[in-house]
Amino acid sequence: MDAARAFLRHPSGMVGLVVLLVVVVIALIAPIVFPVSPWEMVSAPFTPPGEDGLLLGGDTLGRDVAAGVAYGARVSLVIGIASAMAAMVIGVTIGAISGYFGGKVDLVLMRVTELFQTIPAFVLAILLVATFNPSLLTIILTIGAVSWPPLARLTRAEFLRLRNREFVEAALCQGEGTLQIVLGHILPNAISPILVVTSLTVATAILLESALSFMGLGDPNLMSWGFMIGAGRTVIRNAWWMSVFPGLAILITVLAINLFGEGLSDVLNPRVSRRRS
Template sequence: MKTLASFLRHPAGVIGLVILTGVVVLAIVAPTLFPVDPWDMVAAPFQPPFDGETWLGSDMLGRDVAACIAYGARVSLLIGVSATLAALAIGVTVGAVAGYFGGRVDDILMRFVELFQTIPGFILAILLVATLGPSLSNVILAIGAVSWPQLARLTRAEFLRLRSREFVQAAVCQGQPPVSVVMRHILPNAVSPIIVTGSLMIASSILIESALSFMGLGDPNLMSWRFMIGASRSVMRQAWWMSVFPGIAIFLTVLAINLVGEGLNDTLNPRLSRKARGA
């Protein structure tokens, strides 16, 4: 409760939380607001916004832009959260093992992390999706595969900082197994920066998915915001609303997640935040 109260005193974080809540609610109630399939033709092609039966106009095939945005919120949030969870699972595991055991294990794992970091993340994501195929699961896998090294380094640094603390050494002297020491003593004290980084990574995952879909590497069977922008680039002058409204949706969602991440950072790491502002 104290953490929640501290977060609610952060204006930017509250604004981001309100916007993000609105996006989540929109994704949940999309079938209620728009009972028709977003791929269905419900109006005349290129119908302007607020003119006729569509709120935000229609695209070149007569599909409702508002319905596409509502259903696209589901895809973007699903990919952002799922890819971040995949990156957390890999990055935290690798970083925890490297930071706890150190020595040769640390050297081997860190060289493995550096190998991934030598390849530009977005290029690697393109190669993975192009090789495996543009499906939802492959897009999530590709984004998670390029996002975990940052989490691995962060987790390793936290474990290196905490493994020499008195309470950790006391647990080791009591004969507790490494898994118990990590899960009960080190990880709970290292989880704050991991949560903050993970929240910001959701926004990065949404942007990567948007870029992949814009290049034609998104799942063609799912309606997403960047698919809408990519499909409308050839008619941008004729039907500006087809790209502007989904672009605004991406902007607001990414902004909201970043604001929430900033609020979490100030709440969970107040000393580091004050030092950063002072620098």
């Protein structure tokens, strides 16, 4: 729990965490503050911010932008976290197998990883979402499927570093099985950098989702930040608030996650935290 205590003393990490918590709270209380669905037309179209009881104004169809931003937080967070998890599961599994067994297995898996790395992630994501029907689940899986290569590479590097360490060899000599060694000895010692990269993957996943929604490839039943910007972009010169507020929401959330992730990395990296103390 030293790491938790050290994190509390990390200034920018704490700023990130607090902002992130605010976003989470907004996402949680959205249905209480805005009992009316964000898709409901509640005012005249093009209502500027502050008029007609709408804090952030209304959009081209008179829907409440504030409600949209609040409900969008739910979509962004769910998709961001779930797809980062998906990416972590895929990446760690492939990286662990590749790093632990080495040889031909490593060769094949790393070529596959490179294949995914050379195709631009966004193009592949568009392709996948367009092929399957866009829904919450397919979007999560798609983003997971295009975001795992860095995690696989990192996990592989960590496994290569730890595989020949003496405590791993000692476990082998003690008769422990492969799965036991990998899950019980190597992974716990490799987990810190993996967690850091996963937390930063959440931020890129949110951006990817927004970009997909902006292109009109989001889940049509979910009000998301990217969709709002996409819908408002054509009228940005006479109704800036429709795209600026969801845009700010993305900016702030992604920034907060990045600050949190970097704080985490500083705290979990023994070299940096020792220098601090």
